[in-house]
Amino acid sequence: MVTNDTTAADPTQAWADAIALQACLWLYPLYEMARMRAATATRRDAQGRFADADPGSTKRWVNTFIHARRLLGAGGSRVVTPNNDTLYSNAWLDLSRGPVVIEVPDTADRYYVLGFLDFWTNPFAHVGRRLNGTGAGTFLVTGPRWSGAVPAGMTRVAAPTDHVWIIGRIMVEGPEDVPAVNALQDGFRMAPLAAWARGERIAPDVVDTGLDPKAPRDAARFVEVVGRALRENPPPAEERALLADAARLGLDGGLAGDVPRLPEDRARRAIERALATADALLDLGDSGETVAARGGWSVPLVLGESFGHDWHRRAVVARRYIGALASAEAFYPMAHADSAGRALSGEHRYTIRFPPGGEPPVDSFWSLTMYDSRDCMLVPNEIERYRIGDRSRGLVRDADGGLTLRLQHASPGPALEPNWLPAPEGRFYLCLRAYQPRPELLDGRWRAPDIVRGG
Template identity: 35%
Template sequence: MTSRTSQSSASGADSLAGLAADAYVYGYPLVFDVSMISAFMHKGFGSLAPTPFNQFGHSTKLATPDAHFVSVNNDTVYSIAQVDLSGGPVLLHVPDTAGAYYVLQFVDVWSNNFAYLGKRATGTEEGVWLIVPPGWSGTAPDKVRGVIEAPTAVISIVGRNACDSPEDMPRVHALQQRLTLTPLDTTTHRTGLPAPDPAVPEELRFYEQLRLWMANFPPAGPDQDYQERFQPLGLLEEGPTPYVNADPALVEALTEGLAAGKARVEAASNPPDDDGRTPGAWEANPHLFDYNLDHLGIGTIDAPQWKIADREAAYLVRAAAARAALWGNHGYEAVYAHTFTDSDGEQLNGSRSYTLRFEQPPPVESFWSVTMYDTPDYYLVANPAGRYSLGDRTPGLAYDEDGSLTVVIQRERPNSPGEAANWLPAPAGDFRPMIRLYTPKQSVLDGTYQLPPIVVKG
């Protein structure tokens, strides 16, 4: 195994506080992911109603600012299911989309993307798939197209159907109704998630969640070996929680480690100002979701160029990805690019007006979009126009005679009809837009294509 330097704080991983910081970075994706699963099941997301295990919850509209989910997209309509496999395999029926773009992304509770179904991965025809729990050794029914092996007993299926506009919703709604999950047998499945002891002090709640959920959803073997380091923190203790009336020295170390771990994840989620990039350059990392090294199934690309070689470095990448873009796709499915600054290197802010000029359309096989998010939450931005993104499928865009497209980014609606047609509303304060490139071409993946910077409007 590689050196700890990529994960350890300056104080060293051998101190309890340093070890606690490492544990935060390692465990943040699990805690955040399971928390989002619980939120989905009990509160829903935006127009997705609360939905129990082994059922799909469907968006009834494109995402709006009431969907409090980091970097939620406004290009596709979500169909999301939390799947429990503790009672055995589940059958998934997928309808024929008649060539229209869709993707079903399979994510374990450690936030690893481990399988894909959809236009890129498996085509758009109808089919039945079998989702099986870890270690399953049964026989699949004859009618299934394939077996999807889940790394954890609870997983998320994040479905996205391309939706061109509100008028396109009836087509999408009809597809949603034919997307179903059916347990293979009548064995009882769980109805909830393991709950942390409410007596644990709030400042230690993260570590109690991590302890509990690590035990219930063990990771791959090499990760289990790594987390053995966390024994001194009480994270591997079974049974009653060790965090009620814990030793003051441990409480101090965990508290310090929590703050240090958060700072490390936040720093990894935001590029440094002096990283050598051109001012205003978009940060597009096609390899942000390459941290899954152990379970790469149907629809994934199991190749060295799509894996982070240093396992411990992958933990920090995984945490940053969960923090800024939970449940995002591998780069070969979609590339996400964001920026915080304009071409002068200044923070983007709604007190100014900007333009984003595409001399030619971004090179994609499917479609592209640019979406507005606030900071620091990365939520969609409410605005009177009800426009949260625009892209090549947006009706009424005003292209120049040479085929270029100039997007106008500002808080107030432009007076010019042409600019108003290309207007992406901004919030009053700081913001971070994101460009999504669906099924990107090779020039995007290898970096030879560069997105244009956002420029202060003259």
């Protein structure tokens, strides 16, 4: 029998390491959601009131919408790989105090979506054009233990956890369209059910997030943050058995009861190693050969409304794409290389040609956006063009009706400039966003065209 020297020397530590890796992958989303709530829940509400007078406080407003009022441009985002297609709306819900009512306006067929994530990062519900149309509506969001009657005229959205993140997106045609979308944003309103019954349409609550999102992560911090998240958002019944092993390392939030626990120093060493291993595992990407075979594109994970028991996939999304919508709502192929597997760079010129009738098959809209690889942000350029797609004006069609997009640092000249997406001088990557993708895009029957390097 072949044995690992480390395992033979200290089998208890090896056992602890194995438990720790499973537990850290399972619990990874809880840590990231807690961190994102502390980072993105607002300190100041729509009336300008602070959740706490202390600037260093970890208290934040919940049960209220906060809207981004302008399209993101170069240097205008706090998140990586931002889009230039929609205006965002953000809300964190605390349903432990009771249901929350959300009112949405009539958007007159304009694309919008409110994506709901439970605290385990499952994109469990979507309200918007795809599923509900674009007429006005009122929705009641309830927690896992609520059992009351849904008021007349409301549609229930049942959340698996008490704490929920809503990320909303409303399509914007361009800068001139922003005022119209701002007016629509004002029609998205939210209040706890009790306040709504009193006629209040904005009635935020305060939550103490309990952490600094910029503080470094270590084993002790992971145990503390995950412990609180578990107590507030317990796992589903079918996963409760995992708490017994996690409890041996102190990763159960006190929910597992009387379980034998490893000495703290041994448990913390195992957790530190597991977190390092998990980070490396979750950062693994496609091989160069695989990317080249797809014309330069990496195929995104296909996401449903629950990850089920696929904890690895769930952790990958929590680390790399937290806040992602279910794939039926939006699908995001990305590219860091050309059709030969070579890194994309502004030192070269590239073309992407869609044949006649071969543009991304969607029921809403699509766009191609470019990002500087150094900071994962939109690329500054003199014409302030950050994306190109089916809403771009003045696109020049090929003689056969196809569409050739040009990706390069310098302008291709006046005749070709309408189809130009400006690149930085150095490395860049692309994101092809497809909203309300059709089945042939999701199942692979449609494939993005090759990214061809020309010089």
